Amino acid sequence: MNIDPVFGADRYARYANLRADAPVERIKTPPGTPGPAELWLVSRHDDVVAALHDARLHLEQPPQYQFGIRTLLNTDPPDHTRLRRVVSGLFTRKRIQSLRIAVQAIADDLIDHLPAGETIDFIERFAVPLPITVICQMLGIPADDWRLFREWTPKIFNTDEESVTTRPAAVAQLIQYMGGLVRTKRDHPADDVTTTVIQNGKDVLSEQELLSTLMLLLIAGHETTVNLLGNGLLALIQHPDQLELLRSDPARTPDAVEELLRYDSPVSHATIRYASEDLTIAGVRIAAGEGLLLALGSANHDPALVSEADDLNVQRNGNQHLAFGQGLHYCLGAPLARLEGQLAFDTLLRRSSEISLAVEPKELQWRISPLMRGLHALPIQLSSIAPAELAATA
Template sequence: MTDVPIRRTVMSSGFRPWLITGHAEVRSVMADPRFAKDSQRVAELLDRHSLSGSDSVFGQSLLHHMLNTDPPEHGRLRTLVNKAFTPRAVERLRPRISEICDELLDALEGKTHVDLLAAYAVPLPVKVICELLGIPQADREMFRAWSNTLVSALPPEVVNEASAAMEQYLHGLVAAKAKEPREDMLSALVHAQVSGHRLSEDELVSMACLLLAAGHETTVNLIGNGLLALLTHPDQFAALRADRTRLPGAIEEFLRYDSPVNQATLRFTTEPVRIGGVEIPEGEFVILSIDSANHDTRVYDDADVLDISREAGSHLAFGHGIHYCLGAPLARLEAQLAFTKLLDRYDRIDLAVPEQQLEWRFSVVMRGLERLPVRLGLVRSAP
């Protein structure tokens, strides 16, 4: 974290947002209604800043979801899906998630050199969220490729192509669910009503995009980054193997130590706001650095040290306030089962390449590996 937790920054594009890095300051902004997120107003404000916000690479039917709206619209949209992600509702998914973990690990039987990201950390949450929403099996690899592109820092024309393809696909899927509903969340959303009104087709497509992307991207990185943290800290790995009751706390430390998300989505001031001794004028954009906030030495002793016994529950990896990640209970459950099954199955896991050779995804928002090659030792029989 920088010594000054709030400062104006200048990007190569000419964009001049305020960067906020301190834990207290980031947390405060996340809960402050004077920092808005409405996608239409963001586009208008970007135009005012001569940054072509109206030419977003994302179609409008991918933008109007609860992460890009403010109250009261935000509450209306979130109410529709909130019940599906409560801790009690998520707990009912435990047997199926456990089964998926076993299936993925069974497929590795006899293999000693594996990319654990491609073979385990990616397919687990993708399969869970796709089954939950009712995405056909044949379309899941295609969806994963689109999602990867949408959260990348690739050229706008590349992102635009993926955005258009996903938008077209989801419009078709929503139409199919409207005609022939199934026992899945997307069918339920298509036919749900709030105060007598149903979601528009664009709202449904946007909600589906958010749930599909957010429903797996964070979890993939939580599992991948957490595994890497253990592999590069053998003392902590040994401590976790010796005492599995530490796993829930270890997962919170993984979220803090190497957060799956680098920064929060864009916000802007609706009036002058004074925070951390600095006044940010009206109509200014702010970028919240989650990674920096989670390493704030004012909050965490030895912040750059991995310590699975640390009380890390105050981290901001899932956000804070009304936009706190709806899928946090699901991500935690998937991670707990993923690590438990992996440790049950293998007595030894080691990096197969030097840490310096690992590559990170080309993304401004997400923090995740491209690959995680490992050596697996002493395979136990499946439990």
């Protein structure tokens, strides 16, 4: 089986077939994907959860697959513990909640500039600039530079032919940019995340680890939220009863965001794990050194997790989805993604009276990526947009 554009559009039906007939299946990765050409795809919820906690599965890449960038995403303890300790205090729930007013102002400003009655690309006009502006402000990066990062990050994550060709240059440009940022903050410390990481990482991180950590914060700080907003809005448009239920009762928004994370997870597969020894999953033998993709999106649609798992239900509570992973590598930025998602959907539904898809669903194009689940574009129309002051009192 291949990860291809069809798999991107119709992955949940194919996941269901895998869970039923081949819960651990050999797959081919797209050409140009860093790592092995073939991996084991694990699709059942209980197997995925067990694998996320299995100490025999390592994130450290075997030497033949390494390409030089070591981050929290591909290291194991004790290095992972050391790296995470440097940044663990930056994304606490209390600290993220202190950003609420700033994130709300960004969301309102973006909506103020959306034209009612015209077709717009929601990804370009809202889903991208919201989290990029937030993370740029946190890192002390000029917000005007967000377009650079939106140009570079898809080339790093996507595996289409063009991205594979341009990936080395994008990585080099991002490293160069972050190096310049570090030099600036060392000379002129500020009240921002970059300065804090530099200070916390002194005598703890190598220069390469410092740059990689900041790069990860920048990329992970916006890329997954872009997909949450795009995938989530599409899901709501395609389920108008759920959209109107949420619009009529904004108090449901936190539960709705959890359901949107489960229903169409921004990260479809966890970072590749490698078996440190021979092991067996669901009766299938995995040889030492072989790689596994843990299908978070499939696990989130497994009836073993929730009943009516293929239905979108914004009233679902107690949602134990795996969109942020689990265990040692649980997503550090989960509180930030939740805050941005809640404010984005609340503001969008509160200030717009009707949201419709401007193309046929079959025309939408999904990114080709073994890890990310997201749209290239989401053309929509907003019938009307209320001023922020009126919407706040409605």
